[in-house]
Amino acid sequence: MSFEPTRACACVAAFVAAAAASPVLCDEAGRPEAESPWEIGIAMGYGKRSNPLIQSDDIDVLVDIDIAWYGERWFFDNGDVGFTVRDGRRTTLNLIGRVNSDRVFFSKTDTEYVSLFGFGAERVESVERVVIPDRDYAFELGVELLCDGDWGHLQVAAHHDVSGRHEGYEIFAAYGRPSRQGRWVFEPSFGFAWKSRELNDYYWGVRPHESSTLLPEYEAGSGFNAHARFVASYQLDRHWAFVIATEHERLSGEAARSPLVADRSVRSGFLGFRYTFF
Secondary structure (H helix, E strand, O other), X not given: OOOOOOOOOOOOOHHHHHHXXXXXXXXXXXXXXXXXXXXXXXXXXEEEEOXXXXXXXXXXXXXXXXXEEEOOOEEEEOOEEEEEEEEOOOEEEEEEEEEOOHHHHHHOEOOEEEEEEEOOOOOEEEEEEEOOOOOOXXXXXXXXXXXXXXXXXXXXXXXXXXXXXXXXEEEEEEEEOOEEEOOEEEEEEEEEEEEOHHHHHHHHOEOHHHOOOOOOOEOOOOEEEEEEEEEEEEEOOOOEEEEEEEEEEXXXXXXXXXXXXXXXXXXXXXXXXXXXXX
16 A cells, blocks of 8 residues: 655545545555546535634535546646646646635625614614625646655645736645554644735735725735644545544634634534545
């Protein structure tokens, strides 16, 4: 059995699929079986991702579908499209196209009506409508370097918006070190993402025409998000695995100070079973 360098894609529960990476299978003679270019799996259980926005609902994760295809150079990995420039024994260099994941929080917001009272000679009651501004998905292009060895694996990536949404940049780095004990696989990891002023301000800023008494105007600057993750899986057979995954992400101060944000932390967790078709 062996480990392969892993990459973090932008889907909500991508870490669930990473937790249950399939082992290398062998035939009766002990030779590795021919690998399929497809990696298809489905995780079923219960999970949740907290939503840091005001007036928002957490994101439930009940079913997570993992779909990936790896050709000789081109690949598709859960929404990310890439081209491998160099594929060495310990390092891989990829060109990546992806959809920014910050937008996902804005799909789970509500409009709220708040009563405001004035006191004086007469009592006046008014109702103000608080509207969470919508944000669009951004398509980004970038470069990604994957390295692995006995010391663990490292992913470093840089992306730039080419869709004209925020026209900003993100630099991402993550380190993890998996270990195997019998059928169990454990992998703690941690990392950070630096997001430019343009990117942070697009998602977390409040424009003048969006502002109100309860939602003041705000301009966000660049900053670092940090995350820590722990995943574990128990391989029941060649297809089924029991999966546990948890992650804690801390938003940058520039994002956390936004009037759109109620909680600086984003907490994710999943517990269930994963079935791998290929």
